Amino acid sequence: MSHAYLINNYFNPNSVYTEEDFRRRFRMRRHVFERLLRDVQQVKPYFRQKLDRASRLGFSLHQKVTVALRMMVTPQLILWMKPMVHKEEYLREPNQEDLNRLLRKAENHGFPSMIGSLDCMH
Structure with a gap:
């Protein structure tokens, strides 16, 4: 509109x-x-x-x-x-296993240590 x-x-x-x-x-x-x-x-x-x-x-x-x-x-x-x-899995805080998986995935894509910024912009 x-x-x-x-x-x-x-x-x-x-x-x-x-x-x-x-x-x-x-x-x-x-x-x-x-x-x-x-x-x-x-x-x-x-x-x-x-x-x-x-x-x-x-x-x-x-x-x-x-x-x-x-x-x-x-x-x-x-x-x-x-x-x-x-569903609890969408509302819970990430555990250590989740954080490790996300860090590995980010590093594979060239974004090391991205967990400090959820929007990956800073």
């Missing part, structure tokens, strides 16, 4: 959809969504619109928040996650 589509259909004063349509689509009132936009933008830099490597604008704040909200309420996502949440 493009930024222009979102703004024209849901956020402009003369938007295509009514407040009731907005509430049905987003499961909250427009003023609550707008407050969420402001708060999220201040707290999480990820949600700010940025330029990509080709100097093109990336996804807008409205798009990112909309996608995040849609993912949180999507039944398919919940169905996909349920088996993992109920």
Whole structure:
């Protein structure tokens, strides 16, 4: 969903959809969504619109928040996650055997001692 589509259909004063349509689509009132936009933008830099490597604008704040909200309420996502949440092997801390296996695997791929940084970026 493009930024222009979102703004024209849901956020402009003369938007295509009514407040009731907005509430049905987003499961909250427009003023609550707008407050969420402001708060999220201040707290999480990820949600700010940025330029990509080709100097093109990336996804807008409205798009990112909309996608995040849609993912949180999507039944398919919940169905996909349920088996993992109920299995102890996905929720437990790694033991020494797990750490040794992960270190060996990382070293084989040229990333020694990567366990110190879970995102492997530092």
